Amino acid sequence: MENVPDMALDRGMWILRTMVDELEELGYSVAERVMSTSDLGVPQFRQRFFLVALRDRVAFRWPTGDGVRTSVRNAIGDLPQLEGGWRPRNGDDPDDPVASGWAEYAEPVSTFQKRMRAGLPAEHQRRVYDHVTRPVRDDDAEAFALMDSSTRYSDLPEELQRYRDDIFDDKYKRLDWDGLSRTIVAHIAKDGYWYIHPDQPRTISVREAARLQTFPDHVRFSGPPTSAFRQIGNAVPPMAGEGLGAAILDSLLTAEREGFTTAEASRLLARWFRSRESLAIPWLRGATRWQTVVGETALSRLPAPVAQLGWRLVAAMPNPNSTILASDALRLGLAPLGRGDRANDLLDIASTIETAGIDPEDATEAELRALGVLAPAVIDLAYRVHPGLADDGSDGAVLATVATVRVASRYFGESVDENRNRLTEGRLAVARLIGGEDHSHDAHLALLELGNSVCSPGVPACAQCPLSGSCAFATTRGFQLQLLDPADAADDVGIV
């Protein structure tokens, strides 16, 4: 399956988790990833979500690509010069200039161009079809003349900005000969301003759009230009399909079995969490949502023994009012933990919530967020421990924190750059381990706890981890590291 990344990366990632769950249930292995199709030779910055499910749990190995990027020049540099509004006149049927018209074509230069020209009938070797463009307005022609690939809409002279420059900063975009095209979207059927030709004063032709989507020149498009543009923009780039298809074929021939299922990992995590006696983050078992708020606000990132000490104090505060009533005790208790300042923060939060007449146990995430006194991450966690009623259609966020992403990326053997990839690969990996409906609640909390205790940043204590049987890190490096440094391995304190 291919789709836009947003399909998988919404807050709760419920669609993805359900798909994985049901496919695994049917006996498939599942692999998913957000890929830049430029890695497969597509001359665009076009990131897409891919999901591959193979029958009989055959493990999928992603294509590695050859690392060669196709530039715009390599993709369309061989196509003949064109004027805006041009329609071919030398077609087979003069009354149907678009469908049958063609322009004189010389010959392919780059490897990519030769691939695009393959498969043409002999009588079409000197022709290129569908090389048609929109007319260009006089003011646009003037604007295009002033632009290079880095020019922004707001850089243009005032009189050439027909659209409101406060909302459109990327209304126009000139392609860069030596770069990637921006994503060819179906919107190109409406206007072509994101695809101004690198050096000609016009937007790109149907054939140029097709080339950037890696459609060979023998592929023709049905209907008028707007329809052709829409077909092209909505397509999966054939070259991406080819790359993934080849990888699927390889995987099927290798026929290696996947060593885990999401459901099993999720079950192990949940069971581990429920049997864990004392937690590094005790407020993962807060009896009320407010207690989780208090714990995370006052005690986050403290060493486990210290956090547990503090928790004895705040665990006796089930609601904001009880916190206010115990304000002195709160200040006195938190000060020696180095969190005296957090006591005042908490009291502010508590009184704001009380004043607003909101009960955190009944409130929606949006209502608490709107108060503006709670950190978003704290709200996320509180609703993770005590999920809401999903009145807004969401089901709580998948928490891609440094800790959960560390566990998940170690498990899958990915070296996740914690800052750059946390929003994509990291979140996908976390969602996988949480799984579908059955154990996801406790598995989610287990990941948080694991990342803050057993699966520590330095040398993790893999021997204590419920996932060590199928974890890529544990089975390759984890136990080895512990043998080298048993002192570190025994350190279960979990300072992040």
Next chain:
DNA sequence: ATCCGGGGCA
């Protein structure tokens, strides 16, 4: 700041 989407009218 970047990456996309859609409604209205001749």
Next chain:
DNA sequence: TGCCCCGGAT
């Protein structure tokens, strides 16, 4: 259909 315009989500 083609062209014009006005946005939103992250």
